[in-house]
Amino acid sequence: MAPAITLAAEAPKLSAANTGFMLIASALVLIMTPGLAFFYGGMVRVKSTLNMLMMSFISMGIITILWVLYGFSLAFGTDKGSFIGWTSDWVGLSNIGLTELWPGYTIPIFVFMVFQLMFAIITPALISGALADRVKFTAWSLFIALWATVVYFPVAHWVWGTGGWAFDLGVIDFAGGTAVHINAGAAALGVILVIGKRVGFKKDPMRPHSLPLVMLGSGLLWFGWFGFNAGSWLGNDDGVGALMFVNTQIATAAAMLAWLIYEKIRHGAFTTLGAASGAVAGLVAITPSGGAVSPLGAIAVGAIAGVVCAMAVGLKYKFGYDDSLDVVGVHLVGGVIGSLLIGFFASGKGQSTVEGLFYGGGLTQFWKQCAGVFAVLGYSLVVSAILAFIIDKTMGMRVSEDEEIAGIDQAEHAETAYDFSGAGGGIVGGSVSALAGTESKKVDA
Template sequence: MSFAAQGIDTGDTAWLLAATALVLLMTPGLALFYGGMVRTKSVLNMLMMSFVSIALVTVVWLAAGYSLAFGDDTFGGLIGDLKHAGMSGLGPDSVHGTVPTLLFATFQLTFAIITAALISGAIADRAKFGAWLVFVPVWALLVYVPVAHWVWGPGGWVLDRLGALDFAGGLPVEITSGASGLALALVLGPRLGFKKDAMRPHNLPMVVLGAGLLWFGWFGFNAGSALGANGLAAAAFLNTLAAGCTGLLGWLFVEQKRDGHPTTLGAASGAVAGLVAITPSCGSVSLLGALVVGLAAGVVCSYAVGWKFKLNYDDSLDVVGVHLVGGVIGTLLIGVFAVKEMTGGTEGLLYGGGLAQLGKQLVAVVAVGAYAFLVTYGIGKLIDKVLGFRADEEHEHTGLDLTVHAETAYDHGVLGHGAPVTASSVPSAQKVKSQA
C-alpha cells in the first residue's frame, strides 16, 4: 500500500523528520551551553548529565512513556493507557494525522529528552552522577509524562477540559523543568562557596555556540509542532526568530542600563529567554505579539536570575530564572495576545477576548508548576535518603570531572609536566584536592 493511500503526506513527513533531528540536536547544544557556564573542574560532568539523558529518557519513553502520554485517556484527563507500551501496535503503516505514528512518537521523545536535561543546570557542580542516573527515568515517568498527557494527549484536562493553549511546550517543557529545577536545588542545597566565591562561566565562546545550536534546533521545536509543512509552521518559525531577537535585545538593554556593560553571556541568555517564552505562544500570537513576548522575557528574566541571591536558593545555571519565569511569561501572554487567525477562534484580551483565556492560562501555569515542584521534591528527597543526591564535599571541592569521570576537559598539567589524564593515571581525590 502506498503512503498516499495510507493518508501519509510525504511533505509533512519530510519536514517532521528534519524537525525531529533539529530538536534532538538541542540537547548536545544545551550540553555546550551549560558546559561553558560552569567552572573548568565540572565541564565534563555537565556535558555527561545532558548526554546520558538522551539514553535514559529514550528507554523509558519507548517502554511506557509514549503510551502513557499519548495513549487513550484513562483517569479523567490525567494519564493515558499502556496499549502502546513497548511501542506495541505501532508499525510503519500506523498514522498520526498525516505523518507516521512512529515519527510522531520520536518527535515527542526529543521534547522529553531535553526537558530532563534542562533540570541539570539547577544542580550543576554538586550532584552525584549515580543519583542523576536514577532520577531521570523516574522523573520522566512521574512528572513529564503526566503533564504531557494533560497538555497534548487525547482527553488531557488542560487542553480538552480547561481549554488552555500551549503550542510547543511552555507547560510540559519550560515550566515543568523550571519548577523541577527549583525543587532539586532546594533538596541539594547551595554549592560550596555560594555567594562567596566567584563562579563565572569558564568558556563564553562555548556558551554562545551552545545558544546558537539551541536557537537552530528551536525552529524544529516550535515550527515542527505544527506537524506539517504548512502556513502555521511558517508563522511559528518566524515568531520563533523574532522573539529570540527581541529577547536578546531586551536583556542587553537591561545590562547596559543596570551594569553599564552589555555582555556575551547576557546576549546568549536573552536569546534563550525569548525562545523559551515564545515556545507556548508561537502558534497563537501574531508577529507583533511574538516581538512583545520575546522582549518581555528578555527584560524580566534578566532580573529574575538574580532572585536566587536574595532568596538564597542556588539555581546554578538559572533554570528557574530563564525557563520557569520565561515559560510563565509566554504561557500567560497567550491570554493577552492570542489572535483567531492563529488559534482558529480563541482571542486574547487585547483582541476582544476578555479575561477568560488569561484565566485559563493562569490555572494551567499554577497547576503544572505546583505538580512538577511537589513531585520532583519528593523524588529528590527519596533518592537523597536512599542513595545520597549531593556529591561528597571533597569531590565537589576537587571537581566532579576528575573524581567521578576520571577525566579533565583541559590539559593544564595537573598531573605534572602536562601529562594527559587517563583513568589509570588519575590520583585520588585527596591528592588532587589542593591542585583543583
C-alpha cells in the first residue's frame, strides 16, 4: 500500500472582501472619538465645552504619531517576556510590505495596524470625561502620551498580543473590556484621586448644558461601535463577527431599557441622559463578551450592566471622588461586569468552545477573567496615579481656581463654544441676543 501523503495546510491569501470590511470598520471606530467628544461635550457646562471636545480630538493627533513611531511594535511585536512586544522592522512602519498579511489572517498588516490604532486613540480619550473643567491642556497632552506608552501599549500586548500573559492564560476579551474600558476607567480613578475635586463639587449645579449633543454623541458611539466590536474578529468567514454585531445591538438596547426602568423607579423620570448613558453602559459590557455569549446572554449582560452602572454612578457622592462624567461608573464598572459575566454566560458556540458556569463549564473561565480584570485594573490605577502625581508636581496638572471658575475654554483655548453677540440685529435681534447672553451666563454659573 502506498504511503499516505500529508498535505500542508494552505497558507491564507489576501481577501479583498475582508480587507475592505476592516477598512470600513477602522473608519467606524475612528468616528467614535468625535462621537465621544460630543457625548462628553454636551455633558459639561458651557464654559468647558471646547476643552472637552479638544481633550478627545488631541488624542487623534498624539496617539497616531506614537503608534506609528513605536506603539504598534510595543503592542503587537514579537513577545518579550509576556509583558511587551517589539519588532524593530515595525518602528516607523518601516519594512512592511503592502500585501504582507497579518499572521493567520487574510488582511494586510497595514490594515490590522490602522484598525488597532483607532482603539489606541479612543482609550485615553475615554479618561478625559473624569477630568472635566480642571486640567491644563498641555498637562493632559503630556499625560496621554506617557500613559499610552507605559500603560495602554503594554496592556494591549497582554490581552491581544501573541505571547502576552493574559492571551496565553485564556482571558477572553473580544474587543476591549479589559484593554480599553477597565484600563481607561481605572486610569481615570487614579488621576482624579491625585488632582482632586472641581471647585464647587457637591455644592454648585453642574448639569449638562446640551442634552441634544449628548444624544448625538451617544448615537455616533452606538453606530461606530459596530466597527469596534464586529471588526475585532478581523473578518467574517465563520459568522462570529456577525454574532458580535447582533449581540452589540441587543445588549445596548437591553442596557438602555434597564437603566431607564431603574431611573424611573429610583428618581421618577425617564431622562435622555439616562437613555444615552444606559446605551453606552451596554456597549461597554458587551465589548469583551459579545463573541462568547448567545443573543439571550447578550440581553442578560446588557440588562445587568444597565442597572449596576446606573447604581454605580452615585458612588462618587458616597465616597467623595469627583468623576465628572461618570467614566468610573460606566466604563470601569461596565467593563468589569462584561468581562466577568463571560465566566457565567459563555455558550461555547461563538468565538471558542469555552463554556461558562450556566452552560456546564464550571468556574474555570470566571477565575481566568478575574485574573485579567484585576491585573489590568490594578496596574492602570497605580501607574496612572504615579504619572499624574509626577506631572502635577513638575508642571502642574490643574488650571488655577480663578481660571476654573471663569471657564477653562477661555483660559486654555481663548475661545468660547457659543457666540451670541452676532445672533441678530435691530430691536428684535438685539433683544434675542441679549436674552441668549443672559441665559448663557446663568448656565455658566
